[in-house]
Amino acid sequence: MKLRKVTAASAAILALALAATACGSSDNKDSGSSSSGGGKIKIGIKYDQPGLGLKEPSGSFSGFDVDVATYVAGKLGYKPNQIDFVETKSADRENALQRGDVKFIVASYSINDERKQKVDFAGPYFLAHQDLLVKKDSKITKGTDLNGQNLCSVTGSTSAQNVQKTIAPKANLKENSGYSECIASLQSGAVDALTTDDSILAGYAAQDKYKGQFKLLGLKLSNENYGIGVKKGDTATLNKINDALKSMVSDGTWKKDVEKNFGPAHYKYEPAPKVGVIVK
Template identity: 75%
Template sequence: MKLRKVTAASATVFALALTATACGSDDGGDSGDGGGKKITVGIKYDQPGIGLKEPDGSFSGFDVDVATYVAKELGYAEKDIEFKETPSADRENALQRGDVDFIAASYSINDERKAKVDFAGPYLLAHQDLLVRADEKGISEGTDLNGKKLCSVTGSTSAQNIKNEIAPKAQLRENGTYSECLDGLASGAVDALTTDDSILAGYAAQDQYKGKFKLAGLKLSNENYGIGVKKGDTEMVDKINKALEKMESDGSWEKAVEANFGPANYKNEPAPKIGDIVK
Protein backbone atom coordinates (compact mmCIF):
# COMPACT_ATOMS: atom_id res chain seq x y z
CA MET A 1 0.00 0.00 0.00
CA LYS A 2 2.79 2.36 0.92
CA LEU A 3 4.47 1.74 -2.45
CA ARG A 4 1.27 2.57 -4.32
CA LYS A 5 0.89 5.81 -2.35
CA VAL A 6 4.40 6.92 -3.20
CA THR A 7 3.90 6.01 -6.85
CA ALA A 8 0.67 7.97 -7.02
CA ALA A 9 2.29 11.01 -5.46
CA SER A 10 5.20 10.78 -7.88
CA ALA A 11 2.81 10.57 -10.79
CA THR A 12 1.07 13.70 -9.58
CA VAL A 13 4.35 15.59 -9.35
CA PHE A 14 5.38 14.34 -12.78
CA ALA A 15 2.05 15.44 -14.28
CA LEU A 16 2.41 18.88 -12.73
CA ALA A 17 5.94 19.17 -14.14
CA LEU A 18 4.70 18.27 -17.60
CA THR A 19 1.96 20.87 -17.32
CA ALA A 20 4.44 23.56 -16.30
CA THR A 21 6.71 22.64 -19.18
CA ALA A 22 3.85 22.79 -21.65
CA CYS A 23 2.82 26.20 -20.36
CA GLY A 24 6.38 27.45 -20.64
CA SER A 25 6.62 26.43 -24.27
CA ASP A 26 3.94 28.95 -25.22
CA ASP A 27 6.64 31.61 -25.33
CA GLY A 28 7.90 30.20 -28.65
CA GLY A 29 11.17 31.84 -29.60
CA ASP A 30 10.83 34.89 -27.34
CA SER A 31 13.50 33.57 -24.99
CA GLY A 32 15.97 33.50 -27.87
CA ASP A 33 17.60 30.29 -26.65
CA GLY A 34 16.37 27.92 -29.34
CA GLY A 35 16.14 24.47 -27.84
CA GLY A 36 14.12 23.04 -30.71
CA LYS A 37 11.41 25.67 -30.46
CA LYS A 38 10.20 27.68 -33.42
CA ILE A 39 11.00 31.31 -34.06
CA THR A 40 8.79 33.47 -36.24
CA VAL A 41 10.41 36.20 -38.31
CA GLY A 42 8.60 38.94 -40.19
CA ILE A 43 9.87 39.58 -43.73
CA LYS A 44 8.60 40.92 -47.05
CA TYR A 45 7.33 38.44 -49.62
CA ASP A 46 7.44 40.67 -52.70
CA GLN A 47 10.83 42.40 -52.71
CA PRO A 48 13.37 40.69 -55.00
CA GLY A 49 16.86 40.91 -53.54
CA ILE A 50 15.44 41.85 -50.12
CA GLY A 51 12.66 39.46 -49.16
CA LEU A 52 10.92 37.28 -51.72
CA LYS A 53 8.76 34.19 -51.52
CA GLU A 54 9.75 32.02 -54.47
CA PRO A 55 7.23 29.97 -56.50
CA ASP A 56 8.46 26.78 -54.81
CA GLY A 57 7.71 28.23 -51.35
CA SER A 58 11.32 28.98 -50.43
CA PHE A 59 12.58 32.46 -49.51
CA SER A 60 15.41 34.59 -50.85
CA GLY A 61 16.90 38.03 -50.35
CA PHE A 62 19.33 39.98 -48.22
CA ASP A 63 16.90 40.37 -45.31
CA VAL A 64 16.20 36.64 -45.42
CA ASP A 65 19.93 35.89 -45.23
CA VAL A 66 20.37 38.33 -42.34
CA ALA A 67 17.35 36.95 -40.48
CA THR A 68 18.51 33.35 -40.98
CA TYR A 69 22.01 34.16 -39.70
CA VAL A 70 20.62 35.98 -36.65
CA ALA A 71 18.13 33.21 -35.82
CA LYS A 72 20.91 30.61 -35.97
CA GLU A 73 23.03 32.72 -33.62
CA LEU A 74 20.04 32.82 -31.27
CA GLY A 75 20.12 29.03 -31.24
CA TYR A 76 17.54 28.06 -33.84
CA ALA A 77 18.07 25.53 -36.59
CA GLU A 78 17.06 26.67 -40.06
CA LYS A 79 14.13 24.23 -40.04
CA ASP A 80 12.80 25.96 -36.93
CA ILE A 81 12.59 29.40 -38.58
CA GLU A 82 9.10 30.36 -39.74
CA PHE A 83 8.94 33.35 -42.08
CA LYS A 84 5.76 35.40 -41.92
CA GLU A 85 4.75 38.09 -44.42
CA THR A 86 4.78 41.48 -42.73
CA PRO A 87 3.57 44.42 -44.89
CA SER A 88 5.04 47.85 -44.14
CA ALA A 89 1.82 49.20 -42.63
CA ASP A 90 1.51 46.29 -40.19
CA ARG A 91 5.05 45.91 -38.85
CA GLU A 92 4.55 47.70 -35.52
CA ASN A 93 1.22 45.96 -34.91
CA ALA A 94 2.71 42.54 -35.70
CA LEU A 95 5.35 43.04 -33.01
CA GLN A 96 2.89 44.43 -30.48
CA ARG A 97 0.49 41.51 -31.07
CA GLY A 98 3.31 39.00 -30.72
CA ASP A 99 2.74 37.60 -34.22
CA VAL A 100 6.50 37.61 -34.84
CA ASP A 101 9.63 37.46 -32.66
CA PHE A 102 11.53 39.96 -34.76
CA ILE A 103 11.22 41.71 -38.11
CA ALA A 104 13.81 42.04 -40.87
CA ALA A 105 11.83 43.66 -43.67
CA SER A 106 13.61 46.73 -45.12
CA TYR A 107 12.59 48.31 -41.80
CA SER A 108 14.04 51.83 -41.65
CA ILE A 109 14.77 53.13 -38.15
CA ASN A 110 13.07 56.45 -37.33
CA ASP A 111 11.84 58.26 -34.22
CA GLU A 112 8.16 57.57 -34.86
CA ARG A 113 8.75 53.82 -35.05
CA LYS A 114 11.17 53.82 -32.10
CA ALA A 115 8.31 55.10 -29.95
CA LYS A 116 6.45 51.84 -30.66
CA VAL A 117 9.15 49.19 -31.12
CA ASP A 118 12.84 48.68 -30.35
CA PHE A 119 15.52 48.20 -33.00
CA ALA A 120 18.74 46.25 -33.29
CA GLY A 121 21.26 47.38 -35.88
CA PRO A 122 21.39 49.07 -38.29
CA TYR A 123 22.63 46.35 -40.65
CA LEU A 124 22.32 48.23 -43.98
CA LEU A 125 22.36 51.86 -45.08
CA ALA A 126 20.17 52.45 -48.12
CA HIS A 127 18.93 55.65 -49.82
CA GLN A 128 15.55 56.57 -51.22
CA ASP A 129 15.64 56.70 -55.01
CA LEU A 130 13.33 56.46 -58.02
CA LEU A 131 12.84 53.59 -60.43
CA VAL A 132 11.84 54.89 -63.87
CA ARG A 133 11.31 53.42 -67.31
CA ALA A 134 14.52 52.86 -69.25
CA ASP A 135 13.68 55.54 -71.83
CA GLU A 136 12.82 58.15 -69.17
CA LYS A 137 14.81 61.37 -69.65
CA GLY A 138 12.69 63.86 -67.72
CA ILE A 139 13.68 62.78 -64.21
CA SER A 140 17.23 63.36 -63.05
CA GLU A 141 19.10 65.03 -60.22
CA GLY A 142 17.54 68.38 -59.43
CA THR A 143 14.23 67.60 -61.14
CA ASP A 144 11.18 69.04 -59.40
CA LEU A 145 9.04 66.04 -58.57
CA ASN A 146 5.96 68.10 -57.66
CA GLY A 147 3.23 67.24 -60.11
CA LYS A 148 4.84 63.92 -61.04
CA LYS A 149 2.87 60.71 -60.68
CA LEU A 150 4.76 58.71 -58.07
CA CYS A 151 3.97 55.41 -56.43
CA SER A 152 5.07 53.92 -53.12
CA VAL A 153 3.75 51.61 -50.42
CA THR A 154 1.35 52.52 -47.65
CA GLY A 155 3.20 52.91 -44.35
CA SER A 156 6.65 53.23 -45.90
CA THR A 157 9.08 56.00 -45.00
CA SER A 158 9.44 56.70 -48.73
CA ALA A 159 5.77 57.67 -48.99
CA GLN A 160 6.08 59.89 -45.92
CA ASN A 161 9.21 61.56 -47.27
CA ILE A 162 7.47 62.43 -50.54
CA LYS A 163 4.42 63.88 -48.78
CA ASN A 164 6.28 65.75 -46.06
CA GLU A 165 9.56 66.87 -47.59
CA ILE A 166 10.56 65.91 -51.12
CA ALA A 167 7.48 66.70 -53.22
CA PRO A 168 4.32 67.57 -51.26
CA LYS A 169 2.47 68.38 -54.50
CA ALA A 170 3.35 65.16 -56.28
CA GLN A 171 0.49 62.88 -57.29
CA LEU A 172 1.33 60.09 -54.87
CA ARG A 173 -0.33 56.72 -55.22
CA GLU A 174 0.04 54.44 -52.20
CA ASN A 175 -0.43 50.74 -52.85
CA GLY A 176 -0.27 47.70 -50.64
CA THR A 177 2.83 46.27 -52.33
CA TYR A 178 5.71 47.44 -54.50
CA SER A 179 4.66 44.91 -57.13
CA GLU A 180 1.45 46.90 -57.69
CA CYS A 181 3.52 50.07 -58.12
CA LEU A 182 5.75 48.26 -60.60
CA ASP A 183 2.73 47.28 -62.68
CA GLY A 184 1.68 50.94 -62.73
CA LEU A 185 5.15 52.01 -63.84
CA ALA A 186 5.24 49.42 -66.61
CA SER A 187 1.82 50.50 -67.92
CA GLY A 188 2.64 54.21 -67.77
CA ALA A 189 0.05 54.93 -65.06
CA VAL A 190 2.82 56.41 -62.88
CA ASP A 191 6.09 58.16 -63.71
CA ALA A 192 8.22 56.50 -61.07
CA LEU A 193 8.27 54.01 -58.23
CA THR A 194 9.98 55.47 -55.19
CA THR A 195 11.52 53.53 -52.35
CA ASP A 196 14.97 52.47 -51.15
CA ASP A 197 17.64 51.96 -53.80
CA SER A 198 18.35 48.47 -52.43
CA ILE A 199 14.75 47.42 -53.13
CA LEU A 200 14.72 49.07 -56.55
CA ALA A 201 17.98 47.34 -57.46
CA GLY A 202 16.37 44.01 -56.64
CA TYR A 203 13.52 44.69 -59.05
CA ALA A 204 15.79 46.02 -61.78
CA ALA A 205 17.89 42.84 -61.56
CA GLN A 206 14.95 40.53 -62.24
CA ASP A 207 15.19 38.71 -65.58
CA GLN A 208 11.73 39.82 -66.72
CA TYR A 209 12.57 43.49 -66.08
CA LYS A 210 16.11 43.74 -67.42
CA GLY A 211 16.39 46.64 -69.84
CA LYS A 212 12.92 47.96 -68.97
CA PHE A 213 13.70 50.06 -65.89
CA LYS A 214 16.60 51.99 -64.41
CA LEU A 215 17.45 53.75 -61.16
CA ALA A 216 17.47 57.54 -61.35
CA GLY A 217 20.53 57.59 -59.11
CA LEU A 218 19.16 60.05 -56.54
CA LYS A 219 19.98 59.91 -52.84
CA LEU A 220 16.78 61.44 -51.50
CA SER A 221 17.22 60.18 -47.94
CA ASN A 222 19.20 57.89 -45.68
CA GLU A 223 17.45 54.68 -44.69
CA ASN A 224 19.04 52.77 -41.81
CA TYR A 225 17.67 49.21 -41.88
CA GLY A 226 17.16 47.77 -38.42
CA ILE A 227 15.70 44.61 -36.97
CA GLY A 228 12.50 45.40 -35.09
CA VAL A 229 11.64 43.70 -31.80
CA LYS A 230 8.84 44.17 -29.28
CA LYS A 231 9.15 47.36 -27.24
CA GLY A 232 11.12 46.82 -24.03
CA ASP A 233 12.81 43.56 -25.07
CA THR A 234 16.35 44.86 -24.53
CA GLU A 235 17.72 41.35 -24.06
CA MET A 236 16.66 40.38 -27.56
CA VAL A 237 18.09 43.62 -28.98
CA ASP A 238 21.47 42.89 -27.37
CA LYS A 239 21.55 39.33 -28.68
CA ILE A 240 20.65 40.39 -32.21
CA ASN A 241 23.27 43.15 -32.19
CA LYS A 242 25.95 40.64 -31.24
CA ALA A 243 24.82 38.37 -34.08
CA LEU A 244 24.95 41.26 -36.58
CA GLU A 245 28.45 42.20 -35.46
CA LYS A 246 29.57 38.61 -35.93
CA MET A 247 27.94 38.45 -39.38
CA GLU A 248 29.98 41.46 -40.50
CA SER A 249 33.25 40.30 -38.92
CA ASP A 250 33.19 36.77 -40.33
CA GLY A 251 32.48 37.93 -43.89
CA SER A 252 28.91 36.60 -44.11
CA TRP A 253 27.46 40.10 -44.47
CA GLU A 254 29.57 40.90 -47.54
CA LYS A 255 28.74 37.53 -49.10
CA ALA A 256 25.02 38.20 -48.64
CA VAL A 257 25.35 41.64 -50.24
CA GLU A 258 27.14 40.25 -53.27
CA ALA A 259 24.73 37.34 -53.67
CA ASN A 260 21.60 39.49 -53.56
CA PHE A 261 22.62 42.85 -55.03
CA GLY A 262 25.59 41.98 -57.21
CA PRO A 263 23.58 41.21 -60.37
CA ALA A 264 22.14 44.76 -60.39
CA ASN A 265 25.55 46.41 -59.89
CA TYR A 266 24.14 48.02 -56.76
CA LYS A 267 26.78 50.19 -55.14
CA ASN A 268 26.05 49.54 -51.49
CA GLU A 269 27.39 51.46 -48.53
CA PRO A 270 29.84 49.66 -46.21
CA ALA A 271 28.35 47.72 -43.31
CA PRO A 272 27.16 50.29 -40.75
CA LYS A 273 28.39 50.26 -37.18
CA ILE A 274 25.80 48.95 -34.74
CA GLY A 275 23.98 51.88 -33.16
CA ASP A 276 25.30 54.39 -35.70
CA ILE A 277 22.25 56.00 -37.32
CA VAL A 278 23.04 58.17 -40.35
CA LYS A 279 20.65 61.10 -40.49
Protein backbone atom coordinates in the same frame (compact mmCIF):
# COMPACT_ATOMS: atom_id res chain seq x y z
CA MET B 1 -5.26 2.41 6.83
CA LYS B 2 -6.06 0.88 3.44
CA LEU B 3 -7.98 4.03 2.43
CA ARG B 4 -5.00 6.29 3.27
CA LYS B 5 -2.68 4.11 1.15
CA VAL B 6 -4.96 4.30 -1.87
CA THR B 7 -5.30 8.10 -1.49
CA ALA B 8 -1.54 8.58 -1.26
CA ALA B 9 -0.96 6.44 -4.33
CA SER B 10 -3.59 8.36 -6.29
CA ALA B 11 -1.99 11.65 -5.32
CA ALA B 12 1.39 10.42 -6.52
CA ILE B 13 -0.05 9.33 -9.88
CA LEU B 14 -1.84 12.67 -10.26
CA ALA B 15 1.38 14.60 -9.56
CA LEU B 16 3.27 12.60 -12.16
CA ALA B 17 0.53 13.21 -14.74
CA LEU B 18 0.57 16.96 -14.10
CA ALA B 19 4.34 17.06 -14.42
CA ALA B 20 4.21 15.20 -17.73
CA THR B 21 1.55 17.58 -19.03
CA ALA B 22 3.62 20.61 -18.02
CA CYS B 23 6.69 19.23 -19.77
CA GLY B 24 4.69 18.54 -22.92
CA SER B 25 3.32 22.10 -22.96
CA SER B 26 6.80 23.57 -22.57
CA ASP B 27 8.18 21.55 -25.47
CA ASN B 28 5.47 22.71 -27.86
CA LYS B 29 5.50 26.39 -26.93
CA ASP B 30 7.27 28.87 -29.27
CA SER B 31 8.89 30.88 -26.52
CA GLY B 32 11.69 32.41 -28.53
CA SER B 33 14.32 30.66 -26.43
CA SER B 34 17.37 28.88 -27.81
CA SER B 35 17.11 25.90 -30.11
CA SER B 36 18.42 23.60 -27.40
CA GLY B 37 14.81 23.52 -26.19
CA GLY B 38 13.58 22.33 -29.58
CA GLY B 39 11.43 25.41 -30.17
CA LYS B 40 11.00 27.69 -33.17
CA ILE B 41 11.41 31.39 -33.73
CA LYS B 42 9.13 33.64 -35.79
CA ILE B 43 10.85 36.39 -37.76
CA GLY B 44 9.10 39.11 -39.75
CA ILE B 45 10.26 39.73 -43.33
CA LYS B 46 8.87 41.07 -46.59
CA TYR B 47 7.55 38.58 -49.13
CA ASP B 48 7.65 40.79 -52.22
CA GLN B 49 11.09 42.44 -52.33
CA PRO B 50 13.52 40.77 -54.73
CA GLY B 51 17.08 40.97 -53.43
CA LEU B 52 15.88 41.63 -49.86
CA GLY B 53 12.93 39.50 -48.85
CA LEU B 54 11.13 37.37 -51.41
CA LYS B 55 8.94 34.30 -51.10
CA GLU B 56 9.76 32.10 -54.06
CA PRO B 57 7.12 30.05 -55.93
CA SER B 58 8.61 26.95 -54.30
CA GLY B 59 7.83 28.36 -50.86
CA SER B 60 11.47 29.06 -49.99
CA PHE B 61 12.79 32.54 -49.18
CA SER B 62 15.62 34.59 -50.64
CA GLY B 63 17.24 38.00 -50.24
CA PHE B 64 19.70 39.89 -48.08
CA ASP B 65 17.22 40.46 -45.24
CA VAL B 66 16.49 36.74 -45.22
CA ASP B 67 20.22 35.99 -45.00
CA VAL B 68 20.66 38.51 -42.17
CA ALA B 69 17.69 37.06 -40.29
CA THR B 70 19.00 33.51 -40.72
CA TYR B 71 22.49 34.49 -39.52
CA VAL B 72 21.14 36.34 -36.47
CA ALA B 73 18.80 33.47 -35.60
CA GLY B 74 21.78 31.12 -35.80
CA LYS B 75 23.65 33.22 -33.27
CA LEU B 76 20.57 33.06 -31.03
CA GLY B 77 20.68 29.26 -31.21
CA TYR B 78 18.24 28.43 -34.01
CA LYS B 79 18.90 26.29 -37.05
CA PRO B 80 17.36 27.30 -40.41
CA ASN B 81 14.65 24.65 -40.08
CA GLN B 82 13.58 26.22 -36.77
CA ILE B 83 12.77 29.58 -38.37
CA ASP B 84 9.23 30.55 -39.35
CA PHE B 85 9.29 33.57 -41.67
CA VAL B 86 6.17 35.70 -41.26
CA GLU B 87 5.12 38.32 -43.80
CA THR B 88 5.10 41.78 -42.21
CA LYS B 89 4.02 44.61 -44.49
CA SER B 90 5.28 48.14 -43.89
CA ALA B 91 2.12 49.44 -42.26
CA ASP B 92 1.89 46.52 -39.80
CA ARG B 93 5.46 46.14 -38.54
CA GLU B 94 5.02 47.98 -35.23
CA ASN B 95 1.77 46.18 -34.49
CA ALA B 96 3.29 42.77 -35.25
CA LEU B 97 6.00 43.37 -32.64
CA GLN B 98 3.61 44.77 -30.07
CA ARG B 99 1.25 41.81 -30.49
CA GLY B 100 4.12 39.35 -30.21
CA ASP B 101 3.45 37.85 -33.65
CA VAL B 102 7.22 37.76 -34.28
CA LYS B 103 10.38 37.87 -32.18
CA PHE B 104 12.07 40.42 -34.42
CA ILE B 105 11.68 41.98 -37.87
CA VAL B 106 14.23 42.21 -40.70
CA ALA B 107 12.27 43.91 -43.48
CA SER B 108 14.01 46.98 -44.97
CA TYR B 109 12.93 48.65 -41.71
CA SER B 110 14.32 52.20 -41.66
CA ILE B 111 15.16 53.55 -38.22
CA ASN B 112 13.50 56.88 -37.40
CA ASP B 113 12.43 58.81 -34.31
CA GLU B 114 8.72 58.15 -34.77
CA ARG B 115 9.19 54.39 -34.95
CA LYS B 116 11.57 54.38 -31.99
CA GLN B 117 8.68 55.54 -29.82
CA LYS B 118 6.98 52.20 -30.48
CA VAL B 119 9.77 49.65 -31.02
CA ASP B 120 13.48 49.22 -30.34
CA PHE B 121 16.04 48.81 -33.11
CA ALA B 122 19.20 46.75 -33.32
CA GLY B 123 21.74 47.83 -35.92
CA PRO B 124 21.80 49.47 -38.35
CA TYR B 125 22.94 46.62 -40.59
CA PHE B 126 22.58 48.36 -43.98
CA LEU B 127 22.54 51.92 -45.36
CA ALA B 128 20.26 52.55 -48.33
CA HIS B 129 19.05 55.75 -50.00
CA GLN B 130 15.67 56.79 -51.30
CA ASP B 131 15.67 56.87 -55.08
CA LEU B 132 13.37 56.84 -58.10
CA LEU B 133 12.74 54.07 -60.59
CA VAL B 134 11.36 55.21 -63.96
CA LYS B 135 10.90 53.77 -67.42
CA LYS B 136 14.03 53.65 -69.53
CA ASP B 137 12.81 56.48 -71.82
CA SER B 138 11.44 58.68 -69.01
CA LYS B 139 12.25 62.40 -68.95
CA ILE B 140 12.22 62.49 -65.15
CA THR B 141 15.75 63.18 -63.93
CA LYS B 142 15.30 64.72 -60.46
CA GLY B 143 12.92 64.74 -57.53
CA THR B 144 11.14 67.99 -58.34
CA ASP B 145 10.19 66.57 -61.76
CA LEU B 146 7.61 64.50 -59.90
CA ASN B 147 5.35 67.53 -59.32
CA GLY B 148 2.23 66.95 -61.40
CA GLN B 149 3.28 63.35 -62.15
CA ASN B 150 1.81 60.09 -60.88
CA LEU B 151 4.08 58.55 -58.27
CA CYS B 152 3.71 55.17 -56.58
CA SER B 153 4.95 54.09 -53.16
CA VAL B 154 3.90 51.77 -50.36
CA THR B 155 1.56 52.67 -47.52
CA GLY B 156 3.50 53.28 -44.30
CA SER B 157 6.88 53.76 -45.97
CA THR B 158 9.17 56.67 -45.11
CA SER B 159 9.65 57.27 -48.84
CA ALA B 160 6.02 58.28 -49.35
CA GLN B 161 6.19 60.65 -46.39
CA ASN B 162 9.43 62.19 -47.64
CA VAL B 163 7.97 62.95 -51.06
CA GLN B 164 4.88 64.59 -49.60
CA LYS B 165 6.83 66.74 -47.16
CA THR B 166 9.98 67.81 -48.97
CA ILE B 167 10.64 66.45 -52.46
CA ALA B 168 7.54 67.01 -54.60
CA PRO B 169 4.45 68.14 -52.63
CA LYS B 170 2.42 68.42 -55.85
CA ALA B 171 3.08 64.87 -57.01
CA ASN B 172 0.00 62.66 -57.35
CA LEU B 173 0.93 60.02 -54.81
CA LYS B 174 -0.58 56.56 -55.24
CA GLU B 175 -0.02 54.25 -52.27
CA ASN B 176 -0.31 50.48 -52.53
CA SER B 177 0.08 47.70 -49.99
CA GLY B 178 3.13 46.23 -51.74
CA TYR B 179 5.87 47.09 -54.22
CA SER B 180 4.74 44.45 -56.68
CA GLU B 181 1.60 46.48 -57.36
CA CYS B 182 3.68 49.64 -57.80
CA ILE B 183 6.04 48.14 -60.34
CA ALA B 184 3.12 46.67 -62.28
CA SER B 185 1.61 50.18 -62.42
CA LEU B 186 4.92 51.60 -63.60
CA GLN B 187 5.22 48.95 -66.30
CA SER B 188 1.68 49.63 -67.55
CA GLY B 189 2.12 53.42 -67.53
CA ALA B 190 -0.47 54.02 -64.80
CA VAL B 191 2.26 55.82 -62.82
CA ASP B 192 5.33 57.71 -63.97
CA ALA B 193 7.74 56.70 -61.21
CA LEU B 194 8.17 54.44 -58.21
CA THR B 195 9.97 55.67 -55.12
CA THR B 196 11.48 53.70 -52.28
CA ASP B 197 14.94 52.63 -51.19
CA ASP B 198 17.52 52.08 -53.92
CA SER B 199 18.20 48.58 -52.59
CA ILE B 200 14.58 47.57 -53.18
CA LEU B 201 14.42 49.24 -56.60
CA ALA B 202 17.66 47.57 -57.66
CA GLY B 203 16.23 44.18 -56.74
CA TYR B 204 13.21 44.69 -58.98
CA ALA B 205 15.20 46.14 -61.88
CA ALA B 206 17.47 43.06 -61.81
CA GLN B 207 14.65 40.57 -62.29
CA ASP B 208 14.68 38.83 -65.66
CA LYS B 209 11.14 39.93 -66.54
CA TYR B 210 12.03 43.61 -66.03
CA LYS B 211 15.56 43.78 -67.40
CA GLY B 212 16.08 46.71 -69.77
CA GLN B 213 12.68 48.29 -69.01
CA PHE B 214 13.57 50.62 -66.15
CA LYS B 215 16.39 52.82 -64.88
CA LEU B 216 17.44 53.80 -61.37
CA LEU B 217 18.23 57.53 -61.16
CA GLY B 218 20.76 57.33 -58.32
CA LEU B 219 19.54 60.51 -56.60
CA LYS B 220 20.19 59.58 -52.94
CA LEU B 221 17.17 61.56 -51.75
CA SER B 222 17.58 60.35 -48.16
CA ASN B 223 19.60 58.07 -45.91
CA GLU B 224 17.75 54.93 -44.83
CA ASN B 225 19.42 53.11 -41.94
CA TYR B 226 17.98 49.59 -41.89
CA GLY B 227 17.52 48.24 -38.38
CA ILE B 228 16.16 45.05 -36.89
CA GLY B 229 12.98 45.80 -34.99
CA VAL B 230 12.33 44.18 -31.60
CA LYS B 231 9.57 44.66 -29.08
CA LYS B 232 9.95 47.81 -27.02
CA GLY B 233 11.91 47.06 -23.84
CA ASP B 234 13.30 43.69 -24.97
CA THR B 235 16.87 44.71 -24.19
CA ALA B 236 18.19 41.16 -23.91
CA THR B 237 17.20 40.28 -27.47
CA LEU B 238 18.39 43.66 -28.71
CA ASN B 239 21.88 43.17 -27.30
CA LYS B 240 22.17 39.64 -28.68
CA ILE B 241 21.16 40.81 -32.16
CA ASN B 242 23.68 43.67 -32.07
CA ASP B 243 26.42 41.19 -31.15
CA ALA B 244 25.35 38.93 -34.02
CA LEU B 245 25.46 41.82 -36.51
CA LYS B 246 28.97 42.74 -35.43
CA SER B 247 30.05 39.13 -35.97
CA MET B 248 28.40 39.03 -39.38
CA VAL B 249 30.51 41.97 -40.54
CA SER B 250 33.76 40.86 -38.94
CA ASP B 251 33.67 37.29 -40.28
CA GLY B 252 32.99 38.41 -43.86
CA THR B 253 29.46 37.00 -44.12
CA TRP B 254 27.87 40.44 -44.49
CA LYS B 255 29.90 41.34 -47.59
CA LYS B 256 29.43 37.90 -49.13
CA ASP B 257 25.65 38.07 -48.72
CA VAL B 258 25.42 41.63 -50.05
CA GLU B 259 27.33 40.71 -53.20
CA LYS B 260 25.28 37.55 -53.68
CA ASN B 261 21.96 39.39 -53.52
CA PHE B 262 22.75 42.75 -55.15
CA GLY B 263 25.63 41.92 -57.49
CA PRO B 264 23.43 41.02 -60.50
CA ALA B 265 21.82 44.50 -60.36
CA HIS B 266 25.22 46.28 -60.41
CA TYR B 267 24.03 48.12 -57.30
CA LYS B 268 26.65 50.37 -55.68
CA TYR B 269 26.02 49.57 -52.05
CA GLU B 270 27.46 51.41 -49.06
CA PRO B 271 30.00 49.78 -46.72
CA ALA B 272 28.61 48.02 -43.66
CA PRO B 273 27.44 50.63 -41.14
CA LYS B 274 28.71 50.59 -37.58
CA VAL B 275 26.20 49.15 -35.14
CA GLY B 276 24.71 51.94 -33.05
CA VAL B 277 25.69 54.73 -35.46
CA ILE B 278 22.88 56.34 -37.49
CA VAL B 279 23.85 58.20 -40.67
CA LYS B 280 21.73 61.35 -40.89
